[in-house]
Amino acid sequence: xxxxxxxxxxxxITSLINYxxxxxxxxxxxxxxxxxxxxxxxxxxVILGIAEDIGxxxxxxxxxxxSAFRSFIKSLVNIHNSRAFNGxxxxxxxxxxxxxxxxxxxxxxxxxxxxxxxKLDEMVFPVIRKIxxxxxxxxxxxxxxxxxxxxxxxxxLACNESANTIxxxxxxxxxxxxxxxxxxxxxxxxxxxxxKKYALLGLHQAYNNETILDExxxxxxxxxxxxxxxxxxxxxxxxxxxxxxxxxxxxxxxGVELDVDSLENLLSSAWSSVGITSDECLNYLYNCGKExxxxxxxxxxxxxxxxxxxxxxxxxxxxxxxxxxFCRGVQEQ
Numbered sequence: 395x396x397x398x399x400x401x402x403x404x405x406x407i408t409s410l411i412n413y414x415x416x417x418x419x420x421x422x423x424x425x426x427x428x429x430x431x432x433x434x435x436x437x438x439x440v441i442l443g444i445a446e447d448i449g450x451x452x453x454x455x456x457x458x459x460x461s462a463f464r465s466f467i468k469s470l471v472n473i474h475n476s477r478a479f480n481g482x483x484x485x486x487x488x489x490x491x492x493x494x495x496x497x498x499x500x501x502x503x504x505x506x507x508x509x510x511x512x513k514l515d516e517m518v519f520p521v522i523r524k525i526x527x528x529x530x531x532x533x534x535x536x537x538x539x540x541x542x543x544x545x546x547x548x549x550x551l552a553c554n555e556s557a558n559t560i561x562x563x564x565x566x567x568x569x570x571x572x573x574x575x576x577x578x579x580x581x582x583x584x585x586x587x588x589x590k591k592y593a594l595l596g597l598h599q600a601y602n603n604e605t606i607l608d609e610x611x612x613x614x615x616x617x618x619x620x621x622x623x624x625x626x627x628x629x630x631x632x633x634x635x636x637x638x639x640x641x642x643x644x645x646x647x648x649g650v651e652l653d654v655d656s657l658e659n660l661l662s663s664a665w666s667s668v669g670i671t672s673d674e675c676l677n678y679l680y681n682c683g684k685e686x687x688x689x690x691x692x693x694x695x696x697x698x699x700x701x702x703x704x705x706x707x708x709x710x711x712x713x714x715x716x717x718x719x720f721c722r723g724v725q726e727q
Contacts (some may be wrong), residue, residue, distance in 0.1 A: 395430045398490060398517050400490075400491050402490050403426075405425055423480060424470075424481035425437065427486065430503040432528040437484055437530075438725075441484060442487050442488070443536045444534065444541050445462075445463045445537065446492040446495065446514060446622075447538060452540070452576065456701065458699060459536065462697055462710065473714065479718065479721070487525070490517050495513060500687060503624055518541055520562045520574060522534075526548060526549055531688075531691070533690075534690065534693070535713060539695060540579045543693065546559070546583040546649070549690070556588055559589055559650075560640060561580070562649065565598070568584075568609070569606065591648075593643050594639075596621045619639055648688060649688075649689055650690065652679065652691075654695050654697075658670060660706070676716065677719070679723060680720065683723020
């Protein structure tokens with residue numbers, strides 16, 4: 395198991411902290427793991443990075459999602475430590491050892507990228523299983539939305555039951571099982587029995603094909619809620635839509651998914667000038683965290699530097715705020 399994870403040295407984490415006299419930073423009390431043994435960790439949240447964009451490229455997307463995790467960690471360790479939000483509740487487990495797969499994926503064709511995504515699945519699910527079996531909440535950051543499949547597989551193997559999922563996303567990521575990539579993680583998870591109920595919040599009608607939309611609408615296990623129905627047609631408010639999605643999944647153990655391409659004007663593998671605001675996103679994560687049956691957070695498709703040269707130097711801070719919003723909700727249950 396340890397061979398699947400690149401662990402961080404405490405010295406490296408402390409080197410990222412901007413120290414000030416009389417202040418204690420989050421990184422000074424956050425636990426940093428040296429192995430996969432979680433038995434001594436008394437906190438609640440385990441942070442795992444997946445620095446890859448193989449699944450995104452396997453879905454004809456633009457590379458860059460491998461770059462966000464480090465930016466997030468640097469931001470996280472520099473917030474102020476407090477009684478209300480203390481680093482001793484968090485364990486930085488490390489990040490999946492994606493280096494070999496990333497190297498092999500350079501200049502690879504679509505078929506090879508999808509084969510490599512499947513290999514990545516086999517590296518991720520045992521780690522998620524280990525975290526869940528220890529009774530902790532995984533906070534998974536980085537990579538493409540392909541990683542929802544091994545996350546749900548890990549939960550299934552740990553708990554011997556299917557999980558529900560709520561996903562704030564412009565895309566359903568329910569494309570056919572044509573080989574693994576970022577566009578069909580939920581499809582593979584549902585077909586395998588790892589995913590039971592799936593609430594899709596903020597889907598963009600123009601960016602999901604009709605075959606997928608018809609299936610989502612007709613299957614009672616799915617609840618598609620469209621961006622256009624909320625913000626264009628005003629059939630319901632954002633608050634009503636968010637509540638309806640949460641109510642759909644909260645009856646059982648459920649994971650919280652956030653694809654950053656759902657946000658307005660935020661650099662991602664598929665960024666858009668139309669989407670929800672950062673404030674709405676944070677409130678979504680907080681409200682999900684408040685539910686007793688919530689069991690993980692997965693933030694995907696975020697980009698610090700994309701392969702076409704576009705950069706978002708603030709992405710680490712934004713992910714940091716996202717994680718805080720979710721975890722504050724959990725702590726305030």
